[in-house]
Amino acid sequence: MRNKWESLSRLFPMGWPWQNEIMLTAAALGLSALTAMGLFLSRLTPALNALYERTYQDELVLVPGRLVPPYPQIFGNALLGFGLTALCLILLPIGHFLWHRWGARSDYLMRRLPRRQELAKRCITGSALLLVITVLMGLVMFGLLFLWYQAATPAGHLPPDVWARTGG
């Protein structure tokens, strides 16, 4: 397991604090997931509350015919954190390349290796892998929150087209 973990270093520039990059990305993804839930709930909760009305007996009752807005409207910009994380990961290869010019010109060595693609591989692969994980996590989050949206909405109060971009 330790060897597999260490072999990840081959996907990043030599000497680059790749463990920190992975840890920071993991933290960013965790924060993005929490942000996504927070943003999602901040829209879903009022939408669900709007389905109810308080009677004279101070009881909450569902109002027939009232519908929650479609999912895209509730979801909104919940993936904002994932988007920002992805943007950083897209830009990170530039940092990886500049790392080879920090303190010395190790890019000279990398560019004269018999494996000519080694420099590009080490600048791009690690970030690309983390970017794929970010996108996948964003999609999983999108799916999980959809399940939550469906489960939390009382039967008969979902819109006919839950994927409609407007309406409700």
Added chain:
Amino acid sequence: MLELKDVKKSYLKGSKALDGVNLSIGPGEIVGLFGENGAGKTTLMKCILGLLRYQGEITLDGDPITPKNIARLSFATCEHSYFPALTAGAHRDFYQEHFPNFRTKRFSALMDFFQLPRNKAIRSFSTGQKNQFEVILALSQGADYILMDEPFAGNDIFNREDFYKVLLGILEPEETILLSTHLLEEVQHFIGRAVLIHQGKVAGDITTLELEEQGRGLMDFVKETYQYKADRVSRALGELTDRE
């Protein structure tokens, strides 16, 4: 044989760094590359290594320099090309992985000789140690042609003397050195041939044996080639101080 035919290099501003360089360096030669700052020495080396684009032809035993034969060239530069955050041991592992002819025994011997720490990041080394390490890597890569671009800048005289002696002691007959330096007098007994670059052209090319036969020193040859005016300093000082 490393051959350069009509090698030209211009930079974006239009200045010609190399202007039709023709040069052949055979196996086992120790060649000093001399020239004023901006003459084109570094550019020439970078073109050989494929670090810069150029016009003309550079071949190694008749073949263009590609990833297939690039391992036959090594490079020690005063800009340094190691990984500052890594230890010497990590560099050894990296070189072993990428250069099949890496000379592990030579690496260890040179590390011991210069008493360089193996488990400290190179960025914590002194300037002299960094230079030594850069040269050790170039010498240990297992290359046939070792290019050195002012590798001793910042090293003290004792250190440099040690290095010349070690170099002469460890080099195998087929190993070739192309050494760019300003330290003419220091290296004149170490090199076998001197190539002078001036304004991007080869201005002089002579073996030290020829110099000896002519009874001239390397410095004399350089001054003659560059048409150095010995009185230029006194004239300049005279003008500056308004003396006749």
